[in-house]
Amino acid sequence: MRARRRSRFPWFSYLVVIAGGVAMVMPFLDMVMSSFKGAGEYGVLPYQLLPNSFDLANYRAAFDQLDLLRLFRNSVIVTVAVTVSVLVTSSMAGYALAKLRFRGRAIIFRFILATMMLPPFLLLIPDFLIMLNWPLVGGNDVLGRGGDGGLTTSIVSLILPFAVSGFGIFLMRQFMVSLPDEMLEAARIDGANQWQTWRLIVLPQTRPVAITLGLITFIGMWNEYIWTLLISSSNPDLMTLPVGIQLLQSFLDPDRTMPIVMAGLVISTLPVLAIFLVFQKYYVRGVVLSGLK
Amino acid sequence: MAALTEMVVHDSARHPPGKASAGRSAMARQESLAAYLFLSPALLFFGVFLVLPFLFALVLAVSDWSGFDLGTIRWAGLDNFADVLKPDGAFVKPILVNTLLFAFGSVALATAGSLLVASCIDRLRFQGFWRVLYFLPVVATVVAIGNIWKMMYQPAGLINGLLNKLGVNSVGFLSDPHLALPAVTVVHAWASIGGAVLILIAGLKAIDGTYYEAAEVDGANSWQMFWQITLPLLRPSLLFVLITQFIGGLQSFALIIVMTTDGGPVNATNVAAFEMYQQAFKFGAWGTASAMAMVLFVVIFLITLLQLWIARRKGEETS
Numbered sequence: 139m140r141a142r143r144r145s146r147f148p149w150f151s152y153l154v155v156i157a158g159g160v161a162m163v164m165p166f167l168d169m170v171m172s173s174f175k176g177a178g179e180y181g182v183l184p185y186q187l188l189p190n191s192f193d194l195a196n197y198r199a200a201f202d203q204l205d206l207l208r209l210f211r212n213s214v215i216v217t218v219a220v221t222v223s224v225l226v227t228s229s230m231a232g233y234a235l236a237k238l239r240f241r242g243r244a245i246i247f248r249f250i251l252a253t254m255m256l257p258p259f260l261l262l263i264p265d266f267l268i269m270l271n272w273p274l275v276g277g278n279d280v281l282g283r284g285g286d287g288g289l290t291t292s293i294v295s296l297i298l299p300f301a302v303s304g305f306g307i308f309l310m311r312q313f314m315v316s317l318p319d320e321m322l323e324a325a326r327i328d329g330a331n332q333w334q335t336w337r338l339i340v341l342p343q344t345r346p347v348a349i350t351l352g353l354i355t356f357i358g359m360w361n362e363y364i365w366t367l368l369i370s371s372s373n374p375d376l377m378t379l380p381v382g383i384q385l386l387q388s389f390l391d392p393d394r395t396m397p398i399v400m401a402g403l404v405i406s407t408l409p410v411l412a413i414f415l416v417f418q419k420y421y422v423r424g425v426v427l428s429g430l431k
Numbered sequence: 432m433a434a435l436t437e438m439v440v441h442d443s444a445r446h447p448p449g450k451a452s453a454g455r456s457a458m459a460r461q462e463s464l465a466a467y468l469f470l471s472p473a474l475l476f477f478g479v480f481l482v483l484p485f486l487f488a489l490v491l492a493v494s495d496w497s498g499f500d501l502g503t504i505r506w507a508g509l510d511n512f513a514d515v516l517k518p519d520g521a522f523v524k525p526i527l528v529n530t531l532l533f534a535f536g537s538v539a540l541a542t543a544g545s546l547l548v549a550s551c552i553d554r555l556r557f558q559g560f561w562r563v564l565y566f567l568p569v570v571a572t573v574v575a576i577g578n579i580w581k582m583m584y585q586p587a588g589l590i591n592g593l594l595n596k597l598g599v600n601s602v603g604f605l606s607d608p609h610l611a612l613p614a615v616t617v618v619h620a621w622a623s624i625g626g627a628v629l630i631l632i633a634g635l636k637a638i639d640g641t642y643y644e645a646a647e648v649d650g651a652n653s654w655q656m657f658w659q660i661t662l663p664l665l666r667p668s669l670l671f672v673l674i675t676q677f678i679g680g681l682q683s684f685a686l687i688i689v690m691t692t693d694g695g696p697v698n699a700t701n702v703a704a705f706e707m708y709q710q711a712f713k714f715g716a717w718g719t720a721s722a723m724a725m726v727l728f729v730v731i732f733l734i735t736l737l738q739l740w741i742a743r744r745k746g747e748e749t750s
Contacts, residue, residue, distance in 0.1 A: 148551075150551070151552070154547060162568065168582065183586075185587055185591065230472065238465060240467065241463060243466070246474070257682050260724050264488045299480055302477065363689075380574040403575040407570075411567075418559075422566075425629045425630065
């Protein structure tokens with residue numbers, strides 16, 4: 139440990155880290171404090187950090203005026219569906235790329251790596267138009283019902299574009315490569331087919347990396363903004379927490395719009411913060427895994 | 432990314448094709464069928480949501496099309512690009528210039544900040560706690576970050592409150608055209624420090640402690656150790672942070688939508704990806720918007736190449 143070697147107390151390091159830490163936490167503290175401020179307390183000079191009282195009126199208003207429960211439900215549906223889908227498809231594709239021998243493996247793997255380099259904004263317009271013209275659900279005239287908005291009227295449109303992750307496949311593949319081949323060989327000798335080997339032998343082994351990937355996906359989707367904004371600005375029924383809180387601001391009590399927004403944001407941040415704090419080790423490892431190599 | 436591909440190639444070489452024997456060919460066929468079945472959901476997805484849209488984006492960029500009827504699409508050649516890049520248009524100046532300033536500014540702030548913080552955290556106890564603290568903004572939604580800072584930037588907000596205490600008059604951070612872009616840039620840097628800190632701490636941990644011991648024996652001070660040992664050995668992590676943050680900064684516009692709604696005041700905070708978004712979804716100018724997307728894509732690509740090139744040249748100088 140280098141830290142032990144240094145005899146002097148690292149006062150400079152403490153100073154920097156604490157000052158920076160205050161800058162990181164202050165905004166969140168201001169969010170929480172403002173969420174309790176009443177009509178005459180917010181936006182007046184001189185600025186005061188603390189509210190006069192810790193009254194829950196803004197939280198009640200957030201539930202009523204923002205219809206927070208509906209936003210919450212949409213967020214949960216989208217986030218859980220995407221997380222499950224990414225975990226399943228990544229571990230399937232990762233297994234094939236790590237442990238199965240077949241023609242085209244190197245090319246497919248390189249293709250998956252290349253998908254990670256395509257910036258999302260480039261696909262925004264074509265993806266939207268594809269959703270709008272999706273066949274059989276009213277997107278075009280194949281089998282009738284054309285021009286209904288295709289998939290953009292369904293919550294499926296918030297899930298589908300995120301259902302598979304190149305990063306997830308990469309992460310799973312890298313992890314599975316290190317699983318011993320003997321273990322899989324033994325399963326095969328015992329008569330397990332590829333599906334059973336994946337399901338019963340490989341999947342249980344991938345738990346740590348699955349938690350990492352699940353967490354990164356969950357937090358990313360819970361906070362997803364641009365695509366959901368695009369789809370739900372014409373279909374308010376599909377709004378998730380971040381989009382709803384942003385777009386419904388104009389319908390709030392004008393005297394205390396910001397405090398109500400802050401109350402909504404506190405509520406929407408809490409679940410993901412709790413999950414992060416519990417599993418942060420896994421999350422940190424995922425970020426580091428993607429960064430080193 | 433180059434290193435990544437290289438590693439991959441070595442990995443796949445680890446499984447040489449088995450000894451070809453007659454009885455094994457049926458098994459090999461079955462294995463390859465199974466592999467493609469396992470890959471099918473992913474491949475189908477990438478076909479529909481990546482390859483197809485990418486080709487579609489290329490077509491749109493050279494087409495004249497508005498509205499939703501595909502029958503009215505017309506070949507436009509490079510007209511969209513000429514339109515987007517024309518010197519008196521708004522896209523190059525101020526929008527593309529803003530994009531570069533926003534990315535450069537936030538990357539410079541976040542990298543310098545995270546380097547300082549990471550090397551300080553590396554000397555302290557309770558590193559896990561500090562790491563989490565700096566990582567909080569990464570977990571928060573951009574809507575939370577944008578609204579909180581918008582609130583703090585207000586004339587009666589926290590930041591002006593502090594300025595007032597110091598005897599300075601309130602500043603309209605988001606309403607002054609000269610201050611709005613720096614103001615959102617700072618927020619973006621603030622939000623991206625946490626991820627960089629994590630990666631840099633991991634990079635610092637990987638540096639062999641004996642280098643420092645040897646330097647100490649030679650009488651080097653902490654400052655010299657930082658410049659002569661830490662910085663050169665941290666280069667791979669630092670390069671990764673720089674490249675990913677640049678790529679992120681050049682295309683990020685969620686924060687700007689949340690904080691300024693329309694990239695105002697008067698385009699002062701408008702960036703390329705946001706202008707593309709507005710052209711497409713506000714005005715239905717698919718062709719113009721797609722040409723903008725392609726221009727930005729090329730800019731990102733070139734800047735990434737440039738960074739890799741500079742890093743490689745620097746590497747040859749030191750080694």
